[in-house]
Amino acid sequence: MNEKEIFERICKGDEKALEFLYQKYYRMMTKLVITNSGTEEEARDVYQDALIVFWQKATSGNLVLTSKMSTYIYSICQNLWRKELDRKKRLSSEEKDTSVTLDTESSEREKILAKCIDQLGETCKKVLMFYYFEEMSMQDIADKLGFANTDTAKTKKYKCKKKLDELVKAQYSEHDFLD
Amino acid sequence: MASEKDFDILDEYAGNRLNPEDRAAFEKQLESDAELKNELSLQREIIEGVRTARKAELKKMLNDVPLSSIPSEGMSTALKIGLWVVAAGLVTSSVYFYFNREENTIAQPPVANEIKEESTENDVVTEPAVTAESNQDEQAAQEQPVQPQPKASEKQADNTPTPKASSPEKVEEQQAVEPSTRDVFDPSQDAENAEQAAADENGPKISTKSSIAVVTEVDKRYNFHYQFRDNKLFLYGSFEKNFYEIMEFFSNNKRTMFLYYKDNYYLLNDADEKVKPLAPINDAALLKKLRDYRGN
Numbered sequence: 001m002n003e004k005e006i007f008e009r010i011c012k013g014d015e016k017a018l019e020f021l022y023q024k025y026y027r028m029m030t031k032l033v034i035t036n037s038g039t040e041e042e043a044r045d046v047y048q049d050a051l052i053v054f055w056q057k058a059t060s061g062n063l064v065l066t067s068k069m070s071t072y073i074y075s076i077c078q079n080l081w082r083k084e085l086d087r088k089k090r091l092s093s094e095e096k097d098t099s100v101t102l103d104t105e106s107s108e109r110e111k112i113l114a115k116c117i118d119q120l121g122e123t124c125k126k127v128l129m130f131y132y133f134e135e136m137s138m139q140d141i142a143d144k145l146g147f148a149n150t151d152t153a154k155t156k157k158y159k160c161k162k163k164l165d166e167l168v169k170a171q172y173s174e175h176d177f178l179d
Numbered sequence: 180m181a182s183e184k185d186f187d188i189l190d191e192y193a194g195n196r197l198n199p200e201d202r203a204a205f206e207k208q209l210e211s212d213a214e215l216k217n218e219l220s221l222q223r224e225i226i227e228g229v230r231t232a233r234k235a236e237l238k239k240m241l242n243d244v245p246l247s248s249i250p251s252e253g254m255s256t257a258l259k260i261g262l263w264v265v266a267a268g269l270v271t272s273s274v275y276f277y278f279n280r281e282e283n284t285i286a287q288p289p290v291a292n293e294i295k296e297e298s299t300e301n302d303v304v305t306e307p308a309v310t311a312e313s314n315q316d317e318q319a320a321q322e323q324p325v326q327p328q329p330k331a332s333e334k335q336a337d338n339t340p341t342p343k344a345s346s347p348e349k350v351e352e353q354q355a356v357e358p359s360t361r362d363v364f365d366p367s368q369d370a371e372n373a374e375q376a377a378a379d380e381n382g383p384k385i386s387t388k389s390s391i392a393v394v395t396e397v398d399k400r401y402n403f404h405y406q407f408r409d410n411k412l413f414l415y416g417s418f419e420k421n422f423y424e425i426m427e428f429f430s431n432n433k434r435t436m437f438l439y440y441k442d443n444y445y446l447l448n449d450a451d452e453k454v455k456p457l458a459p460i461n462d463a464a465l466l467k468k469l470r471d472y473r474g475n
Contacts, residue, residue, distance in 0.1 A: 018237075019244045026246060034402055034417055041399040048241045052234055060195075113228030125232075132194050132226045133233035161190065168225055 007069060010058045013134055013144055018055055022048075025070055032074065033081050046084065050076035060135035112175065116167040124160035131157050185215060193222040391436075393425060405438070405447060406454040412447065414438070415454070426473065437469060444469050 001009075001020060009017035026047065033043035054073050057063040065072060117125060126145060130136045138150040138157075147153045185208075191197050192205050209216055392411045398404075401415035412425065423440040425447070436447040443459040444466060460466055 015240065019240070022241050022244050023246065031417065037402070039399040039402060040397050048238050051241065052237050055237065109224065110228065110231070113225065114232060117228060117232045128229050129233040129236070133230045135195060164225060164229075165222075168221075168228075172221075 003069060007058065007065060010055060011061065011063075013059045013130065013136055013140060018051065021069070022051055025073060028070065029074060029077050032077050036081065037085070038081065042081075042084070046077055046080045050080055053080075056133060056135070059140075061137070062135075108175065109172070112171045113168060116164060116171060119167060120160060120164060123156070124163065127153070127157050127160050128164065185212075186218065189215065189219055189222055193219060193226050391425065391427075401454060401456075403457050404454050405445075405457055406452060407447075407449040408452045412436075412449075413454075416457075424473070426469070439469075439473060 001017070006017050006021055010021065029047040029050065030040065030043035033046050034040060038046070050073055053076050054063075054069070117128075120128070123145060127141060130141045130144065136144070138153045141147070141157070142150050142153040145153070145156075147156065188197070188201070188205055192202065197205060209219065393414060394411050395414045395416075395418040397417065398415045403416040405415065406413045414423070418440070423438060426437040426439060426444075428435045428437075434449065436449060437460075438445040438447055438457065440457075445457045445459060448455060460469070
């Protein structure tokens with residue numbers, strides 16, 4: 001696969017192309033973090049996050065590459081790692097007893113949300129993820145999930161979203177999270 | 180009261196799918212509709228939940244991607260040891276130098292680099308680079324197939340290209356012991372001793388023989404560290420791709436070891452089994468001696 005081909009496949013939401021890219025630049029990208037006071041695990045984490053940012057931008061059609069993919073991803077890695085180092089620095093300079101205050105309500109809501117999403121069927125999950133995360137067009141969603149046309153994709157997305165809304169609202173009401 | 184149509188627009192708004200004009204119009208409507216505002220806040224939360232779930236799914240997918248095809252990544256420790264031994268074995272012309280006069284002995288096992296001997300004045304014993312006998316096993320050492328090369332004192336390192344140092348690795352946690360403050364064997368002194376040894380009628384003797392197995396490991400806790408454990412030297416960090424050398428010096432039955440890596444020298448303190456950071460040697464005089472001895 002050449003650069004252009006990989007990028008085109010990624011724009012279409014081809015996960016195999018993403019895996020290929022992940023392997024291809026693994027050493028180059030993780031080295032950036034490892035040689036800048038990071039551990040192997042942190043390096044992998046940063047690289048994965050950077051690649052997901054790249055993926056999201058590419059699949060949503062909001063990315064016009066003016067440089068090589070590796071240059072672009074490298075710059076995302078640099079930014080993410082810089083932010084992480086700043087965060088660590090702030091944490092270490094803060095008083096220990098004031099640095100960690102857990103927002104229990106918001107973490108409870110996150111758990112409920114994750115549970116509701118899990119209750120959806122696999123196709124529903126994919127439709128919503130492709131629509132809201134990848135921000136794919138209805139045509140791409142239909143192609144990817146084997147729907148007959150964009151209308152089917154639209155209907156499916158509408159129904160799945162409604163179902164998720166209902167699940168979440170019911171759970172939130174139960175926990176008194178709704179105003 | 181918000182209509183069904185409003186909720187559709189709201190969904191598109193929260194999903195970043197409205198064009199700028201519709202977006203502006205909807206934002207105006209939001210200002211005067213508290214119910215719509217509340218619903219927007221909930222929709223944003225739900226959509227964020229979907230995004231978070233998708234991100235976690237993608238991360239899991241990437242985590243499951245096998246990295247075995249990436250050179251030097253995910254390599255098992257056993258394989259690294261194996262490669263080390265094979266590499267060392269292949270370099271058959273690699274040698275130890277033993278300049279033995281009374282108590283002083285020098286051994287420099289070149290690793291992954293080829294070293295040629297040129298005949299001059301002193302007696303030098305050469306033998307295969309990496310073996311695993313204990314230091315005390317004098318007799319076994321003498322039984323090793325050795326090829327005495329008479330009158331050789333000047334060595335010239337014909338190094339395979341060593342990767343250029345981009346920047347010295349940062350080790351901030353702990354300062355390594357400054358070599359100059361230690362009882363470190365002085366290579367130049369020993370070279371002089373060796374010359375004298377050439378005049379010694381007894382000739383060179385192999386009194387000590389040492390080589391240590393080196394294991395490189397990627398450990399998330401240590402980015403550029405080392406440790407002596409189980410008679411092995413563990414190097415923690417991304418050493419795989421680059422050549423490195425372990426230099427051993429023996430003086431008064433004491434062993435002093437150095438690591439050469441990416442144009443820097445590091446003292447290896449084998450006094451205990453603690454994991455220590457690698458800090459490049461800065462002592463100019465010692466560096467010069469090490470460079471002179473290594474031949475670069």
